[in-house]
Amino acid sequence: PEEADSALFLREIERHLLVCKFAVDELMTKLRILSEEFDFVREHDPIEHISHRIKQPESILRKLRRRGLSPDVVSVREHLDDVAGVRVVCPFVSDVYTVARLLGRQNDVTVIQTKDYIAQPKPNGYRSLHLIVEIPVFLSDGVEQVRAEVQLRTIGMDFWAALEHQIFYKYDHSAPEGLLEELTAVAEESARLDLRMEALHQRMREGSAPA
Ligand code: 0O2
Structure with missing residues (x-):
């Protein structure tokens, strides 16, 4: 039964990671559309570049342990909002807020939480705007609301964070x-x-x- 449990756990976590990847794909498309549209109208493009990542299983387990949560898929779904992660690097500080506003006002994007480490930097100096968003992912058996973390920062902030x-x-x-x-x-x-x-x-x- 233990083997069956871990096989089920692996299957469930793999599925969750896949759904998170779909959420990242959708967010990347939304951001690329904004960037290309700004280029098309020859306006200043507020997006310098975009990157993304899905949190590694070891890193997911480490975070669950650190927060005293049980290592199962329910904990991951309910408590880890940053399995899906997108990073938007902008030329200027005002661009960071422009992109956050343009993304947040889209009908299928719900901003769950905003952490403004630009207005209030972390004690070590870390600056970025973090949004936790929820977007629908349409699957064969219905729609799933998926959370993702969008980090927005300037080139300078990104250089420092790296x-x-x-x-x-x-x-x-x-x-x-x-x-x-x-x-x-x-x-x-x-x-x-x-x-x-x-x-x-x-x-x-x-x-x-x-x-
Ligand atoms: P990774 O590898 O980037 O995914 P947490 O600290 O994660 O328990 P919370 O509230 O989830 O608490 O996190 P918060 O403060 O919103 O920050 C989450 C992410 O922001 C981090 O993810 C980093 O990517 C980035 N970040 C936050 N603080 C710093 C910092 O001081 N320096 C740098 N370089 N990045 C930072 P992870 O999960 O730590 O790592």
């Missing part, structure tokens, strides 16, 4: 003190640069030359 992630793993989650302080200082400098770049872009759009 470096922080590398440092975090290199030092196995405990980087030397000075290094962490420097990382936070760099995040602040990057945020200032984002603001200056945006102001420059705004002036260019208004037709005046930078001073």
Whole structure:
């Protein structure tokens, strides 16, 4: 019976991962449509690039354990909203909010939660806008509402997060003190640069030359 249980668990988790992949496919299409439409009308495209990932089973199990949840598909479905993940990288900070608004107002997208780490950065300096959205996936036996995490950030925020992630793993989650302080200082400098770049872009759009 134990073998039958684990076979069933594997089958269920595989199915859930597949449905999450469909949700990611749908979100990627929605975002690509927005980006291509902006290009078509020769407007500034608020999307620089988009990436996606499905959380690895080991990482799902680690997160369940960390949160004290039982390692079954019901827990995953009910509590892990970021198995399906899409990351949108934008040129400017205002673009981040534009894309979030354009996605959130689509009829089949329900924004369940918004975490604005741009307005309120994490203590380490991490900045991004996180949305948990729910979208319908149409399957042979009906429709399933699937949750996904959409992370939106500028190129600068993405650059910083990638470096922080590398440092975090290199030092196995405990980087030397000075290094962490420097990382936070760099995040602040990057945020200032984002603001200056945006102001420059705004002036260019208004037709005046930078001073
Ligand atoms: P991965 O490999 O990217 O999927 P949690 O911390 O996940 O238990 P919550 O509320 O689900 O709690 O997460 P939150 O704060 O919304 O952030 C989730 C994701 O944001 C993380 O996913 C990262 O992708 C990203 N993130 C959050 N904080 C940081 C940070 O300080 N540095 C970097 N580089 N990324 C961050 P996972 O699941 O941790 O990892």
